[in-house]
Amino acid sequence: MLDLTIDTNLARKILTDFIHTEITRAGFSRAVLGLSGGLDSALACYLAAEALQPENVLAVRMPYATSSADSLAHAQLVIDALGVQTLTIPITDMVEPLFNRYPDMGNRRRGNVMARQRMIILFDQSEVFKGLVLGTSNKTEILLGYTTMHGDAACALNPLGDLYKTQLRQLAAAVGVPEPLLQKPPSADLWAGQTDEDELGFTYAAVDQLLYLLVDQRYTPQECVDSGFEVKFVHAVIERVRKNQFKRV
Template identity: 40%
Template sequence: MNIPALPQNIVKSLINFLYQEAKSRGFNRVVLGVSGGIDSAVVAVLCKMTFGTHLEALLMPSITSSKNSLTDGIALCEQFDIPYQVQSINQYDESFRTNHKEANLIRKGNFCTRVRMSLLYDLSQEVRAIVVGTSNKSELMLGYGTIHGDLAYAINPIGDFYKTQVYELAKILNIPRHIIDKKPSADLYAGQSDEDELGYTYEEVDRLLFEISKMYSDLSEIDVKKFYQLGFEKEMVNSIVTRIKKNLFKRTPPAIFTIKKG
């Protein structure tokens, strides 16, 4: 049930992936959002190693963003000499809150996430760059992402890495310890924590996700009973599989009507 360790040459492979994928699309420059969290920190450092100064990081705090998120993001960029800009989205956040007073925390968070991606794509147009994503495999399987928000990108170097593997990669890249040690959070609203919402640690969840991935290419076909038999806690299996199936629509391309010929 243990997730395999990362290959020794993983950093070299990721650098080659980023370079080739950008080049194949006609780009030699990338942009990405840096949140102060571990996923964007890892991707930012990989991009710096790949593209040097042909890189722009955008830090986009909102009204409810943790102050530490901005501080940590700036410190990371300065430590690794990553070019960056800070563009507060407070005015967009405030406007949405004013015009949608009934909106819950999820709606407010999703709005801010989509504003951030809009700003990233605007920057990519300005500097002729391609947008790099920072979602890991655990988040993608669980549906921790916003359509047309953080799920909108052209290249993603860590989309096949479970969260626990991202931690392993962070240590290889010498990401600051305080970023590695902080609670995983999408920072959608004040005090939000992924693991609090899940009810389990990523270490616990990743072991289950790893077994699911081995058994199923189509996640809509998951049979929970198989994982009870493997010794996973029934309540956790039910909770995680329900979340996966509920959010599968986020991973499905838009349905397009096809005109029949003849």
């Protein structure tokens, strides 16, 4: 097993400095982000509150009809812990007309519509709050294309984009993200019962290690196989990274 342990104190300083510097450079002093109740957005909120002060952060909850009640509750834990400003804006009435227009729309299409609607709301609130929109996507999601263009992938700056999911979890624990968020299965909560790892077909722990070898260490596919990864898994991940390159350019 590869050791993807990070220096959490150093990462915390780098990322809070990044948020403060880039927002200040753009002429702002505030940030807006979507707070889903998941780990990634919680960490982004903690870092933003530390970098900018809690009163300068607006965390927006945007539930859909099938969103888990735990998601709202877990987001509230973050809000209560940090004292950031907050809004709750349900998206059900916004997206249902399109869903009703296309009753055969599957979960993926519906999920993409919801992700894009949420980003519309965030950029609108960005204008009202006079703050830049922070992204919450991690390096694993970005490399795998597990993002929605003009949805969760749309932001003014993304402080988590160079952290693999397993590294993000380390930093989240270090900054004090509440335990229920650290323990819950990763999920975009786009439909009832959805989890990231079920949808992807592999665990973050496994794919992070493979991606680290492929991307950071520039291993060849054969070198990855020689390191203990299954041939099928290696080629599936390489193909997924390749075919989603368009989302990263």
